[in-house]
Amino acid sequence: MNDQLYTMLRTFGKVRLSEPLSKHTTFKIGGPADYFLVVEDSSKRIDLLKWLDSEAVDYVMLGGGSNMLVRDEGYRGVAIVTKDETYDIKGTTVQTGAGVVTVKLANETVKAGLTGFEWGVGVPGTIGGAVRGNAGAMGREMKDSVKEVEAYIDGDVVRLSNQECGFGYRHSIFKENKGVILRVWLELEKGDAKAGMAQALGVLQFRNKTQPKGFASTGCIFKNVDFESSKTQLLTHFDEQDEKIQQFLRVGKISAGWLVEQAGLKGEKQGKAQVSEVHGNFIVNLGGAAAIDVLTLIEKIKTAVYNTFDIELEEEIQVVG
Ligand SMILES: Cc1cc2nc3c(=O)[nH]c(=O)nc-3n(C[C@H](O)[C@H](O)[C@H](O)COP(=O)(O)OP(=O)(O)OC[C@H]3O[C@@H](n4cnc5c(N)ncnc54)[C@H](O)[C@@H]3O)c2cc1C
Known part of the structure; x- marks a missing residue:
């Protein structure tokens, strides 16, 4: 522990040492952050950020932790949660x-x-x-x-x-x-x-039907793929008039989940991580999954999609650590 850093951080908020980030991500995966700082008083944020920058201390902002995969080794810096909820x-x-x-x-x-x-x-x-x-x-x-x-x-x-x-x-x-x-x-x-309420309810019902329930995840792992730049590859496998292809043409994107499914990887497991049976773009934590399981699965998926379609998937999630 760096005593001076610890003492200084305490002037900005509550500090925990070696805090497991698995407790702060929706994936429930991730090793410890050396320093975990909760800033309750948002007026202190700027001074904090300026000080960290001046001391060249690494930091990462944590929101809801719903778009990130923290490596098992954790994060060697300050993970910051700010409580500006107004x-x-x-x-x-x-x-x-x-x-x-x-x-x-x-x-x-x-x-x-x-x-x-x-x-x-x-x-x-x-x-x-x-x-x-x-x-x-x-x-x-x-x-x-x-x-x-x-x-x-x-x-x-x-x-x-x-x-x-x-x-x-x-x-x-x-x-x-x-x-x-x-x-x-x-x-x-x-x-x-x-x-508006009826529309919001419709949004929730749609998600309930199309997304995995009861497992920790971090939402879609990959970005959908630009239709125009990958259509040639796609059309070597599918007819342009195919309903699915027409749908992708309309929205300008090829669903990454669909590509994963077509590459035969729905349900694929690595340790306690699994490509969701419900949605090919979700990896679910079956309980106790390690980040390395997810990273291995991500590489497997990218290789399979590339080998099948000659299309490169790109991660939507942020890998931290
Ligand atoms: C079940 C499920 C469903 C989802 N569905 C969708 C969906 O439909 N559409 C969609 O787009 N996403 C979806 N997501 C992904 C996620 O919810 C969004 O990306 C969300 O906006 C991330 O917000 P967060 O606060 O959790 O970010 P975090 O995961 O905490 O952080 C993500 C990145 O943003 C940075 N960050 C956080 N706060 C700040 C800040 N104040 N300033 C600068 N950087 C910051 C972090 O450092 C990190 O790099 C889903 C996730 C889950 C688990």
Whole structure:
């Protein structure tokens, strides 16, 4: 333990040493973080980040831990949870701390009679994590609603417009510049609370039918594949008029889960990790899975899909450690 680091971190929040990150990820996998810091007072965040940067201490932000796989060796730095859970809805504008739970905020927008964020009721994790990864579902994504983002980047607190966030498919500029998202402004539309609730319920019912239940996971492991750039490979195996191919053409993406299924890997096991029987893009923790099991399975899948279709799958999840 570095005594000076420990003492300093304690001035910013509650510190735990060698905290297993398996306790803080939806996958329930991951070795210990040397330092685990919970910052309750969000006004201390900037000073903390500036100090860590000035001391060249490695840190990683933890939201809901629902889009990450932490290696078994854990993380040699500071894992930071910030408890900024305040939000405010005025007219059609929603101002929210990065630590607010996405499901909760989506529910609140529906209750407030706003429309545009109903899909968020099914996405685990926090708004910070959702903006960084440009999370999306049901044909919509964060990019459609984000108006502005306040972030800490390279020692400065800056306010970025939607355009400046560089959103792309499961991508934002924060993945490149390692910025920490602090606050977010969403712009929604006036809707009808009753219709919104029905829509949100539909979202949950759809997810219940299509996603594995009762197992820890970290959602979709791989990004869906751009249709245009991989259609030639796909069409050497399938007829263009095939209903599934037409569906991919319409949305511009080839479902990664479908590719995994076609490559024959649904249900494949490695240790206590398994490719879900329900959804080919989910790996589930059958209980006590190690990160190495998941990483091995990921490599197996990528090899099988490449060998079958000549298509490279790319991870959507963040590997930490
Ligand atoms: C059952 C299940 C279903 C899912 N369904 C979907 C879905 O439909 N659509 C979808 O897009 N995703 C889905 N996911 C993945 C996940 O819920 C989203 O990616 C989510 O937005 C991640 O948020 P988080 O707070 O959990 O991020 P975390 O997993 O905690 O972090 C993810 C990354 O963001 C970084 N990060 C976290 N907070 C901040 C911050 N404030 N500033 C900067 N960086 C930060 C972390 O360091 C990490 O690199 C699903 C996951 C599960 C388990």
